[in-house]
Amino acid sequence: MGHLRILFICIGNTCRSPMAEGILKHLVLKNNLDWFVDSAALRSWNVGRKPEGRCLKVLEDHGIKLKHYGRMITKEDFEKFDYILGMDETNLNELQLMADMAGKNCRAKVGLLGTYLDNYEMEIIKDPYFSKGMSAFCDTFDQIYASCLKLIEKHRYDNVEHADDDPNVGGEIKKEQEEGAKALECV
Incomplete structure (x- = not known):
């Protein structure tokens, strides 16, 4: 099974x-699934930056460690991923539009x-970024x-199969998830 x-x-x-990435990676590990999970942006504002501090705090409060640096979505993501899930109608x-531009190469x-x-x-997961305090981040979590x-x-x-299945893709996530599991044991 792929x-x-x-x-x-x-x-x-x-x-x-990134909150969704951290949560799903945690649940994937907990459920012993072999999934590859990532997150990305529609805008370049935060490329290379860590997630917002309140996002990391609410994840840590639930025993979830996230190692992530912002990146933008790419055309290749539409060829590589099975599902690309946004948070609100603007994202969708x-x-x-991007999936249409990817054309026949879009598998996502x-x-x-x-x-x-x-x-x-x-259905709409509101952006807690401009809220004060932790309450909106807890609701979003x-x-x-x-x-x-x-x-x-x-x-x-x-059961998914990828013509381009690279054993390193699964191995990459496995290694990251194992490191996350070790970190969870310490929490």
Whole structure:
């Protein structure tokens, strides 16, 4: 069985998408799945930067360590990933345009992470960046965590094959997840 490749997207890759990456990597490890998980931005503002401090804090409060530096989405991501999931309608609209531009080389299914909850009111994952304090980040964490649980429930047994399967892709995530597991043992 091949490993599923999932990419989370938000506008700046500093709050929601890295939070989703950290949560799903944690759940993938916990569920012993062989998935590749990453996140990226639609804009270049935070390329090379760590996620927002409050994002890292809420993850750490839940025993999740995240090692990530912001990057932008690329054309190749549409060829490499099985799912590219945005956080809001603006993300989705841009992702759909980019998928159309990728044309026949686009293998990724584009959607919203929040749709896994089957609750129309929860489909949009709001950006907590401009909020004061931790409350909005905690709410965002809860919404993303619940969405990721449903995502695993839906795709746990998906059998995907990649013509370009590189053993290092799975190995890369495995190594990172094992390091994360060791870090979790210390928490």
